[in-house]
Each structure stands twice: as structure tokens, then as C-alpha cells.
Amino acid sequence: xxxxxxxxxxxxxxxxxxxxxxxxxxxxxxxxIVKITSSNSxxxxxxxVIVVVAENETGEKIYxxxxxxxxxxxxxxxxxxxxxKYDSGIHDRIxxxxxxxxxxxxxxxxxxxxxxxxxxVRCCVVITSQILTNKMYLxxxxxxxxxxxxxxAVVDTSLGNNGTFYYPKEDFIATAMIHNDLNLLSTADxxxxxxxxxxxxxxxxxxxxxxxxxxxxxxxxxxxxxxIA
Numbered sequence: 001x002x003x004x005x006x007x008x009x010x011x012x013x014x015x016x017x018x019x020x021x022x023x024x025x026x027x028x029x030x031x032x033i034v035k036i037t038s039s040n041s042x043x044x045x046x047x048x049v050i051v052v053v054a055e056n057e058t059g060e061k062i063y064x065x066x067x068x069x070x071x072x073x074x075x076x077x078x079x080x081x082x083x084x085k086y087d088s089g090i091h092d093r094i095x096x097x098x099x100x101x102x103x104x105x106x107x108x109x110x111x112x113x114x115x116x117x118x119x120x121v122r123c124c125v126v127i128t129s130q131i132l133t134n135k136m137y138l139x140x141x142x143x144x145x146x147x148x149x150x151x152x153a154v155v156d157t158s159l160g161n162n163g164t165f166y167y168p169k170e171d172f173i174a175t176a177m178i179h180n181d182l183n184l185l186s187t188a189d190x191x192x193x194x195x196x197x198x199x200x201x202x203x204x205x206x207x208x209x210x211x212x213x214x215x216x217x218x219x220x221x222x223x224x225x226x227x228i229a
Contacts, residue, residue, distance in 0.1 A: 005221035009049040064106030071098045099133040114211040126199040128182045136179040152188035153179040
């Protein structure tokens with residue numbers, strides 16, 4: 001069984017550091033990326049950052065994770081720092097009800113199981129119903145654009161080159177996506193929408209999920225103890 005749980009960053013510093021180490025190791029070893037805005041550690045003390053991690057049942061091993069950061073007017077969202085120098089228009093699109101899904105990764109140990117490409121992204125959309133937000137940005141690698149579309153996000157063609165940027169280095173393409181319907185999910189794939197709504201109704205449950213390679217039993221612990229409002 002895999003456990004996916006959510007918490008505000010300051011509530012579990014130990015897991016945050018596991019998250020950072022796993023993310024950095026993946027970027028450096030497998031992609032040759034040494035520095036990226038979403039892999040720094042500044043967010044650990046930010047109460048407006050929600051961490052979502054996939055772990056083993058005991059929580060000793062972390063298989064992957066992602067983060068939701070809610071704009072607070074003090075800390076720039078990672079997407080602002082990442083593409084702001086290429087297109088300053090991103091700053092005009094961020095208000096106090098904007099959040100960003102970022103820092104998505106999964107270990108090679110669970111590659112192909114859908115942990116990063118499906119389940120973590122889905123869980124982030126589930127959690128948006130618990131925070132004061134009306135839109136969510138995503139800066140996606142090519143392999144995650146499809147998942148962004150499945151949960152209802154669309155490419156923000158008003159930014160960069162029809163929504164794309166060379167980031168974090170010249171031979172990598174990143175796509176800016178935005179989700180403007182986090183409540184009704186009218187733009188999401190029907191099956192994905194049903195899964196999200198089921199988890200919103202009961203964020204703490206065990207479900208048998210169909211992954212790309214196999215069925216997975218997942219224990220969801222997505223109810224935030226301290227809701228951001």
C-alpha cells in the first residue's frame with residue numbers, strides 16, 4: 001500500500017527535507033539539472049505551502065511529492081521566479097487567490113506507476129477545495145502537460161511563446177498552464193473529475209486505483225488539519 005498525505009510545510013520539517021533531497025537527487029542524476037526554483041528550501045517555513053507526499057505505510061520512505069503554494073503577497077510563486085525574467089506578464093496574473101502546483105517528482109523506484117504523473121497531481125486539485133483559491137498555475141514538463149489537461153488545466157498561450165519557455169535550461173521546454181475552474185472542474189476529463197470529487201467528499205480513505213501498469217491500493221490522508229482561508 002502507498003500512502004498519500006497532505007500537510008502544511010511547517011508542520012513536518014523532517015518530511016520536507018526528505019522531499020527536497022529526493023527531488024534534487026532526481027533532477028541532478030537523471031536530468032543534469034543542478035538548480036531549479038522549485039527545488040530550494042525556502043518554502044519549508046511558509047505556512048501557505050501545502051506539501052503532498054507519497055510514502056510507504058510507515059512514512060519512513062518517500063516515493064515522490066509535489067507542493068501547492070498559495071500567493072500571500074510576500075513570497076513570489078515559483079513560476080514568477082522561473083519565468084518572470086522572460087515574460088513579466090506573469091506577475092500581473094497573480095493575486096491573493098492564486099496558487100501554484102509545483103515541485104512535482106517521483107523516484108525511479110515507482111516510475112511508471114502513475115504516482116507523479118497521475119495521483120499526486122489529482123490530489124493537489126482535490127486539496128484546492130480546502131483553501132481560498134480560484135485559480136492554479138502549473139509550469140509543466142512535456143510529460144506532465146497531458147496530466148494537467150486531464151485535471152482541467154489549459155495552456156496559458158498569453159505567456160511566453162504560446163505558453164512555452166526554455167526552462168530550466170535551453171534544451172528543456174516548460175509549458176505554463178492555468179486552471180480557472182477548480183470548483184466545478186468543468187474542463188476536466190470526466191473520469192478524472194469523478195475521482196477528484198469523490199476524494200473531496202471523503203479526503204481520508206483507502207481506494208484501489210488503476211495505474212498505468214498495475215492496480216494500486218492507496219491510503220489517502222488529504223484532510224488538512226489547519227485550513228488556509
